[in-house]
Amino acid sequence: MARRSTVQHDPRIAGDPELSAYSDFPDEPDSGQETSRERSASRGRWSGGGGRWLVWVGRAVLWALIIVIVVNGVRAPFERFTRQNTPAGAAPVSADGFPTTQGTSFAIQFAAVYLNFDGARPQERAGRLAPYLPEGAESQFGWDGLGRMSAGAVQPYGVEVVDADNAVITLTYQSSDRRQLLSVPVYYDRAAEKFVVAGRPGILPAPAPANLPAKAAPDRDGAAERELRTPLEDFFKAYAAGDTASLQRYADAGVTLEGFDGAFTFVELKDLLVPLPAGATREVTATVVWGVPSGATPAPDATPADPGQVGGKLEQAYLLTMVKQGDKWFVKDIRGAHRSAG
Structure with a gap:
């Protein structure tokens, strides 16, 4: 038994000459199941309703996820590349921006000259001090040219950062049977990347040794x-x-x-x-x-x-x-x- 095409009964066809052409197609055999055209028509009617916005939302979420993955994939190698190309010898700086490592090295070299003098050779000390002093500073930087002093074992002790350009660098040293401290004010010229001693140093007594508590001896074998x-x-x-x-x-x-x-x-x-x-x-x-x-x-x-x-x-x-x-x-x-x- 054959049945008439349902398309012929669609009221939309009567008013549309283009759609009315479908009425000339022969009837499909009655298989007792929904035809492919009917399934397509029913799906089209459903998706054209309230479900289409969900499709667009899903597509938007998918594209956003793809963009995040692509951005992260490009950024990670770039960050690794920039880290690998950062100079290994870049000097650490304080929270205020003062280059503490370089400044401490400068102060140690200055102290090795400043703390050693001999009244028999004052000009030798003046010449060695010159690279550390500001223009116009007294050549002996506070020493009257008399007496004798020797010091060694100059080591860093602490840094007090005043601001990005100024710090007081404290060093420890040994002179005769005394361990003492020397505080040196240092200025950093950021544009020229140079240091200079900014004022008179100060010698301070070093802390006394700590009291070592007694420790019980273990049982011996x-x-x-x-x-x-x-x-x-x-x-x-x-x-x-x-x-x-x-x-x-x-x-x-x-x-x-x-x-x-x-x-x-x-x-x-x-x-x-x-x-x-x-x-x-x-x-x-x-x-x-x-x-x-x-x-x-x-x-x-x-x-x-x-x-x-x-x-x-x-x-x-x-x-x-x-x-x-x-x-x-x-x-x-x-x-x-x-x-x-x-």
């Missing part, structure tokens, strides 16, 4: 100390001589040790502290006495360990990590010791 003494004496002899082959006999598997190569000689193992509890791995504190070279020209047949070449003695403390394998102990690590007890 006497048996392990006796067992380790001879192997460690032999180890430190090889360590002083820099005997690579001997050192490797005392080193744990995979550990490479280097010694002093004769710069010191082994005198004695003064103290050995092995704390409890016991175990196959122990942290051992050793106090070693080294022989310091005398500085004299050695005899042609002298060896680094020749006692006649020792000019003095120096005690040093070391922390060793020892590992026991079978009946033998091996050195896994050697470094400076922690604070002592007492």
Whole structure:
């Protein structure tokens, strides 16, 4: 059985000559199911209603997401590139913009000249001070040309930033048996990228040493100390001589040790502290006495360990990590010791 096309009954066709052409199409067979034209017409009627705005909103959200991904993808490599091309030697600046690292270096060099003078050679000091002083400053910068002073071990202590162009840089130094401070006002010419001492420095007393609180001594493993003494004496002899082959006999598997190569000689193992509890791995504190070279020209047949070449003695403390394998102990690590007890 055939049925007439539903298009012919659509009231819209009657008033539209273009749509009325569809009425000439032959009827589709009656399959008992909705035809493709009917499905298309029904979908078109639905999407033309309230659902189309959801499509446009979805498209807008999708495009916004794509734009964010693209922008981030372009920006990330650019930021990495600019960071990699930032000069590695760029000087750190304070929160106020004063270049503290460069300013401190300038102040240290100035202090090394300023704190050393000799009344027998005043012009020498004046010439060395000139690169640090402002134009028109007194050549000796406050010294009357008499007396003598020497100082060394000049190190940074602190920086007080006044503003982006001015700071007071404090240094610590050693003069004779005194540790003292020197505060130096420094001006930074930002346009010329230059520094100058902006006023008279001030010498101040350095803080006294801190009070070290007493520390209880640990319980000692006497048996392990006796067992380790001879192997460690032999180890430190090889360590002083820099005997690579001997050192490797005392080193744990995979550990490479280097010694002093004769710069010191082994005198004695003064103290050995092995704390409890016991175990196959122990942290051992050793106090070693080294022989310091005398500085004299050695005899042609002298060896680094020749006692006649020792000019003095120096005690040093070391922390060793020892590992026991079978009946033998091996050195896994050697470094400076922690604070002592007492």
